[in-house]
Amino acid sequence: MEGQRQSEPQVTYCYRHPDRETGISCVRCERPICPDCMITASVGFQCPDCVKGGSGTGHAPSASRPRTIAGGVIAAGDRRLVTKILLGVNAALFVGVMIVGERLVSSLVLFGQAIAVPYGPVEGVAEGQWYRLLTSAFLHQETWHFAMNMLGLWFLGPPLEAALGRLRFSGLYLLSALGGSALTYLFSSPGQASLGASGAIFGLFGATAILMRRMKYDMRPILILLGINLVFTFVWEGISWQAHIGGLVVGVLIAIAMVHPPRDKRTVVQYAACAGVLLLIIAAVVVRTLQLTA
Structure with missing residues (x-):
C-alpha cells in the first residue's frame, strides 16, 4: 500500500497563491509558481523573489524586464x-x-x-x-x-x-x-x-x-x-x-x-x-x- 501511495502524482500549488495548482517550478529555487508569478528566464521561468534578488539591482539577470509565459511585459498595476x-x-x-x-x-x-x-x-x-x-x-x-x-x-x-x-x-x-x-x-x-x-x-x-x-x-x-x-x-x-x-x-x-x-x-x-x-x-x-x- 505504501508503494502505491508514493506512485501517485503529487499536486503542487503556487507558493504565493496557495489555492492555484501548477506544474511549473522556478528554475532557481524550485518553488512552484502559477502564471501570474512566472517570469521568463533564459531557460524556464523564475519566481518574483528570485528575480528581485538575482542581480542585487531588482532585475532579472537574464532579462531587463519581467515577462509572461507568452513573452509579454508583466504589467504594473491592475492586471485586469x-x-x-x-x-x-x-x-x-x-x-x-x-x-x-x-x-x-x-x-x-x-x-x-x-x-x-x-x-x-x-x-x-x-x-x-x-x-x-x-x-x-x-x-x-x-x-x-x-x-x-x-x-x-x-x-x-x-x-x-x-x-x-x-x-x-x-x-x-x-x-x-x-x-x-x-x-x-x-x-x-x-x-x-x-x-x-x-x-x-x-x-x-x-x-x-x-x-x-x-x-x-x-x-x-x-x-x-x-x-x-x-x-x-x-x-x-x-x-x-x-x-x-x-x-x-x-x-x-x-x-x-x-x-x-x-x-x-x-x-x-x-x-x-x-x-x-x-x-x-x-x-x-x-x-x-x-x-x-x-
Missing part, C-alpha cells in the same frame, strides 16, 4: 485592466441600445447586404461597411445575452490577460471577435442580423484550454464548460454557430502561437500568426462580398 475596458465598452453600448433603441442597433449590427427598416434602408458589409464586423461583437440587445457574455469575459479574461500580457490578450480578443463575425458573414443569409460578443468569448475558451494544457493543469473543467456551451450552440434556436466556431478556431490558433513556440522565435511566430489569421479573415470577407455583389 484590458478585461475591464472591454467590459466597459460592451456595457456602454448595451446602455446606449436601451436608450436609443433600434436605430443604434441597425447602425452597428452585422448585416450582409442592404435591408429595409421602418426608417429607411440599412447598408451592410457587402456595401463597404466592414466596421460592422467589429462593432457587432460589442453589441447586445437582450439582458440575458449581455449578462452571459460578460460573465464569460470576467471569468476567462483576467487569467489570460495575466498569462499573455495586455497587448497579446487584446489581440487575441479582437481577432477572435473578427473571426466569429467573418465566418458568420461567410455562411449566413445576407439579410440575417448578427450581434454579440460570443465569438470573442469562445476564442477565450479555446485559448484557456491551450494555456491550461501548456501549464499542465487539469483540463477537465474547461473542456466540460466548453462542451456544454457547444451543445447549446447547436441546439438553442437563434444562436449563430458560425460566430462561436469562428471565434473558437481563431482563439485556439492564436493561443498556440502565443505559448508554444521556442523562446528565440516566439515574437516572430506570434506576429506571423496574428497577421496570417487577419489575412484569412480579410480573404473570407472579400470572397463573400464578391459573391453577394456579383
